[in-house]
Amino acid sequence: MAAGYIILKPNIQPFMEHPFSQFKYCPKCGSVHFEINNEKSKRCADCEFVYYFNPSAATVALIMNERNELLVCRRAKDPAKGTLDLPGGFIDMAETGEEGVSREVKEETGMEVKKAEYLFSLPNIYVYSDFTVHTLDLFFRCTVTDTLHYQAMDDAADVFFLPLKDIHTEDFGLSSIRKGVGIFLKEMGE
Numbered sequence: 180m181a182a183g184y185i186i187l188k189p190n191i192q193p194f195m196e197h198p199f200s201q202f203k204y205c206p207k208c209g210s211v212h213f214e215i216n217n218e219k220s221k222r223c224a225d226c227e228f229v230y231y232f233n234p235s236a237a238t239v240a241l242i243m244n245e246r247n248e249l250l251v252c253r254r255a256k257d258p259a260k261g262t263l264d265l266p267g268g269f270i271d272m273a274e275t276g277e278e279g280v281s282r283e284v285k286e287e288t289g290m291e292v293k294k295a296e297y298l299f300s301l302p303n304i305y306v307y308s309d310f311t312v313h314t315l316d317l318f319f320r321c322t323v324t325d326t327l328h329y330q331a332m333d334d335a336a337d338v339f340f341l342p343l344k345d346i347h348t349e350d351f352g353l354s355s356i357r358k359g360v361g362i363f364l365k366e367m368g369e
Contacts, residue, residue: 198232198311198313199215199221199232201310201311202221202230202232205223205225205226205228205230206228206230207223207226207228208223208225208226208228210223210224210225210226212224212225213230216229219231219232220232232313234302234313234314234315235269235270235312235313235314235315236269236270236276236279236314236315236317237267237268237269237270237279237303237305237314237315237316237317238267238268238269238270238276238279238280238283238316238317238318238319239265239266239267239280239316239317239318239319239355239356239359240265240266240267240280240283240284240292240295240319240321241265241298241318241319241320241321241359241363242266242284242290242321242322242323242326243320244326244340245326246340246342247342247343248340248341248342248343249265249340249341249343249346249360249363250265250266250288250290250326250329250338250339250340250341251263251264251265251338251339251340251341251346252264252265252266252287252288252331252334252335252336252337252338253331253335253336253337253338254334254335254336254352255331255333255334255335255336256334258305258306258307258352258353259352259353260352261336261352262350262351262352262353263350263351263352263356264335264351264352264353264356265351265356265359265360266280266283266284266287266288266335266338267280267283267284267287267316268283268286268287268334269314270317276295276297276317276319277295277297277319280292280295280317280319280321281295281321284321284323286332286333286334287331287332287333287334287335287338288329288330288331288332288335288338289328289329289330289332290323290324290325290326290328290329291323291324291325292321292322292323292324293322293323293324294321294322295319295320295321295322296319296320296321297317297318297319298318298319298320298363299318299359299362300315300316300317300318301315301316301318301355301358301359302314302315302316302355303315303316303353303354303355303356304354305353314355316355316356316359318359318362318363326340343364343367343369344369346360346364346369348360348361348364
């Protein structure tokens with residue numbers, strides 16, 4: 180295995196609702212006969228369409244400044260409003276992970292990413308408007324053109340750099356971000 184790669188086993192939560200329960204009708208023909216086919220898919224008994232449930236792709240940016248501080252955001256919206264977060268969000272259609280993380284950093288902080296290096300990924304459950312979205316969060320170490328000029332925008336209520344020694348994973352509201360920050364801190368020797 181190449182150095183720098185981390186393999187994690189998924190943390191399946193028994194209380195977690197499977198996405199099957201959220202989809203009642205066939206997305207192709209609208210039939211109510213949209214039934215469980217196996218643990219990954221549903222099949223329409225009328226038109227025979229098989230739909231596979233896959234996670235949505237999302238990005239997370241780990242941005243350090245010259246003082247060995249990590250850029251963090253305070254969430255402006257639910258889920259986990261008011262808790263710490265890292266810049267990032269859902270990848271748009273036809274966008275690469277690197278393009279997605281660069282766009283999200285720009286939208287939330289005004290910073291320009293000049294390099295995005297993939298580190299690892301973690302599964303997550305993201306509840307939006309009472310709808311459970313299974314995601315695969317791609318973590319990138321990002322280098323930005325300027326670490327002095329930034330502002331909270333879009334989903335961020337506040338943006339600031341925090342010394343690594345002052346970071347507490349329990350302050351982060353989303354489970355994948357907590358785990359990812361923990362992995363990053365361990366990698367950085369904190």
